[in-house]
Amino acid sequence: MVISSPAKQFLQGKKLNKIEQNKAFKDGLDVGDELENFAQLGWEQVDKTDLELRLKWYGMFWRPKTPGKFMLRLRIPNGVLNSHQIKVVASIVGRYGEDGSCDITTRQNLQLRGVLLSDLPEILKRLEEAGLNTIQSGFDNPRNVTGNPLAGIDPLEIVDTRPYTTELQNFLTNQGKGNHEFSNLPRKWNTAVAGARDNFLLHNDIIFHPVEHDGVMGFGVWLGGILSSQMNDYALPLNAWVKPNEICRLTGTILTLWRDNGERNNRPKGRFRMYLDSVGIEAFRTMVVEKFGPLTPDPGSVFEDKPRSFYGIHPQKQTGLHYAGMHVPVGRLNAEDLQDLASASLNYGSGEIRLTEDQNIILVGLSTTNLDKFQADPLLQRFPLEPGSIAAGTVSCTGNTYCSFALTNTKDQAMAMAHELDAELILPEEIKVHWTGCPNSCGQAYMGAIGLTGTKARAPNGGQGMVEAYDLSLEGRQGPDAQIGTLHRKGIPGSELKDVLRELLIERFGAQPRSQPKQNS
């Protein structure tokens, strides 16, 4: 086995699965010099492994469902976008007509659809000019760094997470140029920084949670959150506290330990959490200390408050300014939507938008004098400030329109279900319903009060063959009494799902049938 670069000596002597062999033979970042050539050749002529694997290091995902029309995943640390960036994304998506669209992802990020390989070099250039990036956003790389969506405007914030999410992104990606130190990890790596007591991010591989020690603000460190087909669990405390200027070095230390020692043969066992469990958190802490130096014990970083709902208009910490939480049904936007949102952010706010992990948006910097005009804008019919309780908490992964792992059409079904159930039921509060099209759990099913994981089941009522179905989990929670959901029922055929959900919502979540079904607009 030829190992491509001296930096990859950590692979020497290890048993490598097929994917690892391909990564070792040629690093994903190495296709960077070939993008112009690929664009000219066309996808049919590009080496299959470069096309289907290595292009992901540049955010470009081959879609077997739509051959030749790629998905392009950006990196948007902390989910902060300005109106110019939104317009650039709109114009990229817009050129692909019906094929072009954009999804807000469960990592506070955007993915563009319909992208042609011939356009990639020019698109990357335009994104870079706008201060956006796609580098190492997929596969065995450090993913988009998430933070408090209200960073810098949050009346309840402990620290503004933006400088830290940006610093971490720059560290992990070598200022967006691509970082060979972390371009060949055993699997993906998720980083997050909390900024307020209710920022719940324990599903990430590393979480920095703000807490003071001896009057100095720093971060408690939590490790090993995972949602996957193999296991679902929240992060464990490392019992370590670091100063803000140490977060990158600590992340680098931990990443290097896992990169060098993690599983490279049995791919499902390659995730950081499996490595952490195999070593044990205490022993791992000792390994970190050996490389990093002494660690201060965590003075008590805990996730104290239940996550807030962002919907509606709320005061910012800046007097006279407000933010507006708007619902984007299952996070899907087209070019016109993006243009309209960019215009609204300029007309009413400071020209900035935030993306949330729940696949919604927050408009920032609305002055009191603009609120009436804003509330009368027809845009709010598309992206309401007060969606129904079920729509409000609905999160969905991509599903079978574009994802070849998907066993179900999550986004369309999630949207239709929320619409119908909100029309029939009144709930006392917003409820988290997380839909995911397969056990990979991109839609974070086990974090939801109700989690729906796509599967196949026998057709009901003696029908022929297999049909789309869902495994249903319950009682996933974020906040102080956090817990991962537990499986409640397996294989509910799609045609029976609505009745099952309706009954559960009434019995367990205090839903009341409306006397007259609500007329949804």
Ligand code: SRM
């Ligand atoms: Fe994911 C793979 C979509 C967040 C766990 N994920 C995929 C792929 C790339 C599979 C593929 O090639 O088709 C999906 C692309 C479909 C498409 O065309 O859009 C995909 N994942 C997504 C997104 C878009 C879901 C969404 O609709 O929001 C999210 C993109 C985030 C981003 O911007 O970077 C997304 N994926 C997640 C999350 C949630 C999170 O990060 O908080 C998880 C669970 C958390 C975790 O990783 O622990 C997640 N995705 C996976 C896995 C399972 C990993 C595992 O260890 O088993 C896979 C499969 C894999 O990696 O082999 C996967």
Ligand code: SF4
């Ligand atoms: Fe695709 Fe499965 Fe992820 Fe949904 S959960 S986007 S179906 S890989």
